[in-house]
Amino acid sequence: MISIGIDVGSVAAKAAAYNGEKIICTALIPTGWSPRESGTHLLNEVMEKLSITKTDIVAIVGTGYGRVSLPFIDKKVTEITCHGKGAHYIDPNIRTVIDIGGQDSKVIKINREGAVVDFLMNDKCAAGTGRFLQVMSNALEIDVGQLSDLAEGAEPANINSMCTVFAESEVVSLIAEGTSKEAIAAGLLHSVCNKTYSLVSKIGVENKVYFSGGVSRNAYLRSTLSNKLGVEIISSEQSQFLGAIGAAIIGYPSSVQ
Amino acid sequence: MISIGIDVGSVAAKAAAYNGEKIICTALIPTGWSPRESGTHLLNEVMEKLSITKTDIVAIVGTGYGRVSLPFIDKKVTEITCHGKGAHYIDPNIRTVIDIGGQDSKVIKINREGAVVDFLMNDKCAAGTGRFLQVMSNALEIDVGQLSDLAEGAEPANINSMCTVFAESEVVSLIAEGTSKEAIAAGLLHSVCNKTYSLVSKIGVENKVYFSGGVSRNAYLRSTLSNKLGVEIISSEQSQFLGAIGAAIIGYPSSVQ
Numbered sequence: 462m463i464s465i466g467i468d469v470g471s472v473a474a475k476a477a478a479y480n481g482e483k484i485i486c487t488a489l490i491p492t493g494w495s496p497r498e499s500g501t502h503l504l505n506e507v508m509e510k511l512s513i514t515k516t517d518i519v520a521i522v523g524t525g526y527g528r529v530s531l532p533f534i535d536k537k538v539t540e541i542t543c544h545g546k547g548a549h550y551i552d553p554n555i556r557t558v559i560d561i562g563g564q565d566s567k568v569i570k571i572n573r574e575g576a577v578v579d580f581l582m583n584d585k586c587a588a589g590t591g592r593f594l595q596v597m598s599n600a601l602e603i604d605v606g607q608l609s610d611l612a613e614g615a616e617p618a619n620i621n622s623m624c625t626v627f628a629e630s631e632v633v634s635l636i637a638e639g640t641s642k643e644a645i646a647a648g649l650l651h652s653v654c655n656k657t658y659s660l661v662s663k664i665g666v667e668n669k670v671y672f673s674g675g676v677s678r679n680a681y682l683r684s685t686l687s688n689k690l691g692v693e694i695i696s697s698e699q700s701q702f703l704g705a706i707g708a709a710i711i712g713y714p715s716s717v718q
Numbered sequence: 719m720i721s722i723g724i725d726v727g728s729v730a731a732k733a734a735a736y737n738g739e740k741i742i743c744t745a746l747i748p749t750g751w752s753p754r755e756s757g758t759h760l761l762n763e764v765m766e767k768l769s770i771t772k773t774d775i776v777a778i779v780g781t782g783y784g785r786v787s788l789p790f791i792d793k794k795v796t797e798i799t800c801h802g803k804g805a806h807y808i809d810p811n812i813r814t815v816i817d818i819g820g821q822d823s824k825v826i827k828i829n830r831e832g833a834v835v836d837f838l839m840n841d842k843c844a845a846g847t848g849r850f851l852q853v854m855s856n857a858l859e860i861d862v863g864q865l866s867d868l869a870e871g872a873e874p875a876n877i878n879s880m881c882t883v884f885a886e887s888e889v890v891s892l893i894a895e896g897t898s899k900e901a902i903a904a905g906l907l908h909s910v911c912n913k914t915y916s917l918v919s920k921i922g923v924e925n926k927v928y929f930s931g932g933v934s935r936n937a938y939l940r941s942t943l944s945n946k947l948g949v950e951i952i953s954s955e956q957s958q959f960l961g962a963i964g965a966a967i968i969g970y971p972s973s974v975q
């Protein structure tokens with residue numbers, strides 16, 4: 462008996478499969494133009510990987526902004542709830558989840574059962590999200606995945622504007638002035654760190670802290686944020702799958718919800 | 719005896735000359751890369767137009783974000799104060815100035831002397847400023863000056879995001895879906911109207927209301943905002959020169975400051 466969670470985010474769609482004990486499979490693809498297509502694709506991919514058919518699946522739970530477009534799901538659950546459950550699965554001692562995705566950022570506080578105690582979300586402003594870093598990487602003509610390595614060891618350039626639009630102009634000026642890409646990359650990651658810090662500060666931080674979402678792979682940002690908050694921030698290979706993992710677990714019949 | 723005000727904004731630099739009774743000359747050029755150069759250019763242009771020399775000038779007052787870069791000014795005054803004075807000159811019955819410039823927007827309440835009673839400014843977020851409209855016009859491949867005429871009479875398209883970055887993606891999707899430029903233009907101007915409305919609402923509006931700044935030339939936006947606020951909003955040819963006019967008046971010796 463297997464439950465499946467599908468988390469269709471703005472940039473990436475993620476799936477996870479749960480057998481009642483542990484996550485046995487994850488998959489990820491770009492969301493592309495159609496949340497419905499990417500969700501369907503993921504479901505098929507997971508079934509293929511596990512060599513199972515629909516009769517083996519006890520439930521499919523959808524989450525993420527694209528969940529409304531998935532025709533085959535049994536249940537829709539908010540990202541916040543799923544992230545809480547997913548974090549609890551990864552480590553029951555996690556109390557705070559900082560999630561920076563492609564188009565939003567959130568801080569979620571959970572209790573020892575993985576239930577959400579409090580949360581704060583920014584999905585109105587591109588600053589401090591993956592989108593900010595994407596726009597800036599385009600301006601720098603680099604891949605967003607290079608930002609962390611570039612920033613390492615550089616003296617951060619001053620980026621005065623939080624706003625993505627104004628900061629982009631600053632980056633263009635800095636490039637024109639001959640400021641190194643390394644310094645600009647470091648400055649940009651500090652900007653995201655500051656924006657995240659103010660979000661986290663409003664709700665408070667409690668150990669253990671887990672960093673999730675696509676942007677959590679950025680090691681420089683994780684360590685900068687950890688220094689600024691004065692707490693250790695853990696992450697893992699599964700950090701992008703938190704929502705999907707939580708959704709899969711919620712779908713499993715015996716799960717305490 | 720003539721005083722000169724120079725208002726170097728993010729997009730346009732403006733100058734005005736005052737003879738103690740009335741504004742006798744205005745000039746406007748793009749700010750370009752150098753606030754200093756554009757300011758110097760304007761000063762020379764005004765002197766030339768009026769056939770005067772430096773000895774005829776009693777004072778030069780600088781305002782706008784670029785005022786710090788002007789080497790030849792006698793005094794620096796904030797935009798807020800200058801806008802108040804400028805509005806008072808245009809019509810002493812003005813009590814509220816709504817200014818939407820290239821990179822910021824502000825609401826200023828003034829008393830019957832033109833002194834600032836209260837104000838609120840947004841210069842942190844590109845949404846609701848000229849920059850927003852500039853970005854969107856680029857996406858629509860039109861000139862920003864065409865927006866108002868395009869929007870006239872169209873059923874506004876729904877733009878859900880306030881954020882410039884997210885709204886730009888919406889515009890790209892709307893274009894791809896075949897939504898007319900007219901409907902998108904109207905939707906965008908409604909977005910700026912809503913953003914301005916929430917700024918104005920925080921501080922309140924008192925008659926007469928004057929609309930200034932580069933964006934005030936947008937007639938569709940002015941009437942939409944007027945409907946939404948339920949007040950008449952006046953504007954004039956001089957609406958872009960409010961800061962420069964105020965600065966010139968402040969520079970004149972006998973002026974009550």
Ligand code: SF4
Pocket residue numbers: 585586587588623624625626627842843844845880881882883884
């Ligand atoms: S500050 Fe910039 S990035 Fe944030 S909502 Fe405003 S326009 Fe968007």
